[in-house]
Amino acid sequence: MQISKMVKVFFVFWLVIPVLVVVPARAADQPSGAGRIIKSASELDYPPFALVRSDGTADGFSVDLLKEVVRTMGMPLDMTTGPWHDIKQQLADGRLDVLPFVSYSENRDRLFDFSASYMRLHGTVFVREDETGITSEADLQDKAVIVMKGDNAHEYALQNRLAGTLILTDTYEDALMQLSSGKHDAVLMLQLVGFQLLKKLGITNVVSVKSVRETNLKPIPGPLSGYEQKFCFAVQEGDKELLAKLNEGLAIVIASGMYNTLYDKWFGPILPGPKVSWQQVARYLLAVLVPLVLIIAGLGIWFLKKEVARKTRHLQQEIQERKQAEMTLQKSETKFRTLFDVAAIPMCYVSDEGIMVNCNTKFTQTFGYTTADIPTLDAWWQTAYPDPAYRQQVIDTWDAAVKKVQGTQDSIDPIEYLVTCKNRDTRRVIISGTAFPEYFLATFVDITDLKNTEEQLESTLADLERSNAELQQFAYVASHDLQEPLRAAVGFLQLLQSRYRDHLDEKGTHYIERAVNAGHRMQGLINDLLTLSRVNAQNLVPKETDMTRIVAEVVRDLQPVIVEKQAAVNYSELPVLVVDNNQVFSLLQNLVTNALKYNTSRHPAVEIGCQEDGDVYRFFVKDNGIGISPRFHDRIFMIFQRLHTRREYSGTGIGLALCRKIVERHNGRIWVVSQKGQGSVFYFTLPKTKELIK
Amino acid sequence: MTDMENVKPAQVLLVEDNEDDVELTMEALKDSRVRTYVHVVYDGMDAMKFLRRQGEYADKPRPDLILLDLNLPMMDGREVLQEIRNDPDLTDLPVVVLTTSQSEEDICRSYKLHANCYIAKPVDFTKFSEIIKQIEGFWLQLVKLPRKER
Secondary structure, eight states: OHHHHHHHHHHHHHHHHHHHHHHHHHGGGHHHHHHOOEEEEEOSEETTTEEEOTTSOEESHHHHHHHHHHHHTTOOEEEEEOOHHHHHHHHHHTSOSEEEEEEOOHHHHHHEEEOOOSEEEEEEEEEETTOOSOSSGGGGTTSEEEEETTSHHHHHHHHHTOOSEEEEESOHHHHHHHHHTTOSSEEEEEHHHHHHHHHHHTOOSEEETTTTTOOOOSOOSSOOOSSEEEEEEEEETTOHHHHHHHHHHHHHHHHHTHHHHHHHHHHTTTSOOOOOOHHHHHHHHHHHHHHHHHHHHHHHHHHHHHHHHHHHHHHHHHHHHHHHHHHHHHHHHHHHHHHHHHOSSOEEEEETTSBEEEEOHHHHHHHOOOTTTOOBHHHHHHHHOOSHHHHHHHHHHHHHHHHHHTTSSOEEEEEEEEEEOTTSOEEEEEEEEEEETTEEEEEEEEOHHHHHHHHHHHHHHHHHHHHHHHHHHHHHHIIIIIHHHHHHHHHHHHHHHHHTGGGOOHHHHHHHHHHHHHHHHHHHHHHHHHHHHHHHHSOOOEEEEEHHHHHHHHHHHTHHHHHHHTOEEEEOOOOEEEEEHHHHHHHHHHHHHHHHHTOOOSSOEEEEEEEEETTEEEEEEEEOSOOOOGGGTTGGGSTTOOSSOTTTSOOOSOHHHHHHHHHHHTTOOEEEEEOTTSOEEEEEEEEOOGGGOO | OHHHHHSOOEEEEEEOOOHHHHHHHHHHHHTSSSOEEEEEESSHHHHHHHHTTOGGGTTOOOOSEEEEOSOOSSSOHHHHHHHHHHOTTTTTSOEEEEESOOOHHHHHHHHHTTOSEEEEOOSOHHHHHHHHHHHHIIIIIISOOOOOOO
């Protein structure tokens, strides 16, 4: 870029000086010159200098440049197109004022006047890329050089005796293709034409020796060496006025940068990119990078300072927060430690490496061990389970329990172990644990006392069951085995009475009768005992039972007594309950029998009824009998307790004891409300079983 | 009486371990109108040996009636009853359970084992004697039983 700028400055300087000299002289003609229509025409096909667009109008670098120059000088332009020989003739004939693109030669200078050259095309030497021996025309002396037959280059080569051998081709395409394929050493031709052809043919292994240094087509001052062509605007011979305007316009267009714009537009796509030297690159880099680096460094330092300040603040805050958190943690740690120490159950933590980290006070109280006694889990196994077989079993059980919860948040299952304490006592302990990251907390529940109590209870229960069974067995056996001798005694007495009647006096017979009666009473007692034991021993057979029907049966069975005593037994409608109907029958039979039996009224009256009372039914059996003094109200329900002599009322004293047993087996209660001489009301309750009540 | 003396006496097997009961039963049977010959065994094992005529009982007759107490040493009356009913040769023998027990369970069990009847011995000898007479009258005179080839 800088190179082209330098060129331009020199060029303008070189061009403008003559213009400045000419301009004052032409100043008077300016008005007439400004109104004139400039007629021009362009060649049909000489890209990129001159060409015709698809709409028939002229285009190309030279056409654009002329248009720009003429426009700059404020002159209208009429541009047409036509074949070269045609338009050249028209200029010679004066039918055209200017041609945009004419190569300067001495012959032509005699026919036309030429503006300053706005472009020169110089010849160059094309060589293969890998060629090292040719860097200028001078190196061609002993080489095989290809040129197009009759071309300027041909003439130039002959005139200057450039080549060792001259190879002639019909076209430059052919020349370049031969060179590219390895034939001969170089091609001598116009550089621009060469570039265009290489591009068109797609040849990449051929380069211009000059392109190594420079690829500028623009005019440069100073004597030009070698083979070259200069391009200028051409006007009619003697049209000095127009020529001056064109030169002036050209200088302005170049100075204004318009020339560069057009140049880039038309030649940019063709020419290889300019090669820039290392020094220049370095100079650029220095010029651009140093300030840039300084700026960046400045910015960086500023930003860094700011960032450090920000970070420092952040860190200070974080330290504060950490201190706070540490304090909170310490507090919570203290709290936890206190809790751990005063906990009512033994606890210890063990790290994942099996180190006993800590055990609490209760642990030491229970087992006698301190952390010093059992520094590791291994030590614990050895100490707490001295029997090797049991130890192995414990370890296996524990490992299995731990494995089960591995990778979960679950607690280790509580399992019972027999732990040996420091004082060699063994204690039954349920051990469970909770795994945390890096350690687990084991908790111990000492169930030794509980277990002992449980065992005691179990043994007591077993004893009770056994004694109960024995009692039932006893009642049964008693009823049998007591009856056998009884029967024998009574039997033989009666045999004595019948077989030895004649040998006995009245007294003897009376004694025998007394003995036999005693035997009968004894049998009654035995039977009552048996009945009572059966109520206890037999399973309840609960059935839906219509209590009205039960009472009706009781009354029917007692009909002879009722008739004999001229009694009245009344009952209301009673509920249906789920009870053992045999037992309930006995209950009511006993109560009604008693009501009639202990009754001296002329007309004994018994009333049976029932009232709802919460979740029970309360039954009553009411009589107008002899009544019971309240101080005996408890005693009457005890077995074999009688309030009367046998002479007054027969009986064994089992009836109410049996009643109480039956009611209690039905989860009920029995009691009496009575005063001596004022009749009695016996109450008992039976639970409701709603779902079965009609 | 002369008629009865010509008739072969009925064979009764009394299975009872209590001497008193044995004697009272014998006394009660003495008063009966039927001529009976009472064989007494004191436990269940002997009862079965008697019925199968094994050992010392080889020449004993087949009884016409068995009076069986339930509570016996060695092998109790319930087991004896079961064996009798399981033995094709013995199964049709009439068995009267004569016991002190009034337990519902004993009664049910005995009938399940096909006792012909269940009688609880009363304490009163007069009543007992009456019961024995009724048993004899019923089982040895009234009912017809299948005849067995002896």
